[in-house]
Amino acid sequence: MVRIAILDLYEGHANQGMRCIREIINQWGEFHAINLSWDEFDVRQKNELPDLSYDLYISSGGPGSPLESEGSEWENNYFDWLSKVLAHNESPLTDDKKHVFFICHSFQMACRYFGIGKVTRRKSTAFGVFPVHVLNEGQREPVFQGLRDPFYVVDSRDWQVIDPDFDQLKSMGAQVLCIEKYRPHVPYSQAVMGLRFNEYMLGTQFHPEADAVGMRMYLQQPDKKQNVVENYGLEKWESMIEGLSTPDKIMWTYSHILPNFLTIASHKKILQPM
Numbered sequence: 001m002v003r004i005a006i007l008d009l010y011e012g013h014a015n016q017g018m019r020c021i022r023e024i025i026n027q028w029g030e031f032h033a034i035n036l037s038w039d040e041f042d043v044r045q046k047n048e049l050p051d052l053s054y055d056l057y058i059s060s061g062g063p064g065s066p067l068e069s070e071g072s073e074w075e076n077n078y079f080d081w082l083s084k085v086l087a088h089n090e091s092p093l094t095d096d097k098k099h100v101f102f103i104c105h106s107f108q109m110a111c112r113y114f115g116i117g118k119v120t121r122r123k124s125t126a127f128g129v130f131p132v133h134v135l136n137e138g139q140r141e142p143v144f145q146g147l148r149d150p151f152y153v154v155d156s157r158d159w160q161v162i163d164p165d166f167d168q169l170k171s172m173g174a175q176v177l178c179i180e181k182y183r184p185h186v187p188y189s190q191a192v193m194g195l196r197f198n199e200y201m202l203g204t205q206f207h208p209e210a211d212a213v214g215m216r217m218y219l220q221q222p223d224k225k226q227n228v229v230e231n232y233g234l235e236k237w238e239s240m241i242e243g244l245s246t247p248d249k250i251m252w253t254y255s256h257i258l259p260n261f262l263t264i265a266s267h268k269k270i271l272q273p274m
Contacts, residue, residue, distance in 0.1 A: 002029075002266045004038040005050035007078075009062030009105050012045050016218060017061050017103070020209035024258045032263070044074050049081040052088055052098060056265040058258070061104030061207060066112065066119055066159055079113055089200050099265030101258065102203025107195070108159055110203055116174060117164040117192055126155045127228075128236060129243030129250060131181045132193045132206065138177035143202060143260045144194075150181070152249035153193070154210035160191040161205060173198055200265075208257035212244040219244070 006021055018040070029036045041048035043059075050057065069075040082100075089097050102110045111117050131150035138144050164176055177194035196202040218224055219240060228237045243249050 002034055002036040002056075003054045004036060004262075005054040005057045006038055006040045007050070007057060007059040007106070008040050008042050009044055009060050009109075011062060011064070012042075013063045015061075016211075016214050017207060017209055020207075020211050020214065020254075021058055021060065021258070023211065024209055024254070025262065028259050028262045031259075034266070043078055044069075047074050047077055049077055052084065054098070055096075056099040056101075056262070057085070058101045059103060059106035059110075059203075061106065061156075063105070065121075066105055066108035069109075070112075075109070078109065082110070082113060085201075086198075089198075097200050099261070100201045100203075101261050101265075102201070103209065104157060104205060104207055107203035107205050108161055110197060110201070111161045111192075111195070114168070114172065114174070114197060115165065116168045116172070116195070116197075117161040119159060119161055122158055122160050125158050126160070126191075127232060128155060128240050129153070130155050130206075132178045133181065134178050135176055137175040137196070138194060141175075141177050141196060141202075142264055143257060144177060145260055146256045147253070148248075151253055152243060152246075153204075153206035153208070153253055154215060154250060155206050157205065162189040162191050164192055177202070178204075202261075204257070208253055210250060211254050212247075212250045215250070216241060216244045 004025060006018070008018060010018065025036065025038055039050065041050050043049060044062065085098050085100060088094055108119050112119055129152055132153050134144065134147060134149040134151070139149070169175065175196045176192055177196060180191040180193055191205060193206055194204045219228065219237065225237060
């Protein structure tokens, strides 16, 4: 049995992220014929957090500012959980290391916790299907195995992590895996889009769980289409639909990053004899 904990940071807001995470886990388990189970924890509304009995953890995206929660009860508890996972993994007495994947809001929170970059508000909302550039470290990253350079992601955020502290990264053994598309026509820093924090923890500022079918159905709902067109223009809506319809873009990312993470994180457990 592989046991997975999903940390839900959506604070009760309607979203596609949790559905996509569940579907990836189910598809991965069926493909590999793995007996698995998962539990969900409402981190922000109910202060729910998993214990250390799970094999791996996926911490979701979520709405709002990753800065305004500083000092709140739920954030303090979340960071306390994170410190316990770190202590467990660093102990020479434990061989059941716990792997964690941080998505978007959780990624920004983790960057704050580790102090490895500036978390700032973007000049404008990043919303759409965008290319992400893989760095040398990302090309060697097992969870990124099979990705192209660039690869395409669903991005939806008002915040970003920029200006990584390379001294802190080096001291932690952390690595920047991928960065935002290069925009030479604007005087803004490129955002860090993916990081390996340590041997057992990594995350992305984009949504690797986003699936093309669900996103396309979501964007084609009349009210959602109207909202995108009013805020970003018809061309943006059309480009998103086109990006979601191309199999080597979003679905390529969907079928690689989190499935690779699940395989690597549970590898030892799967190979244990019955």
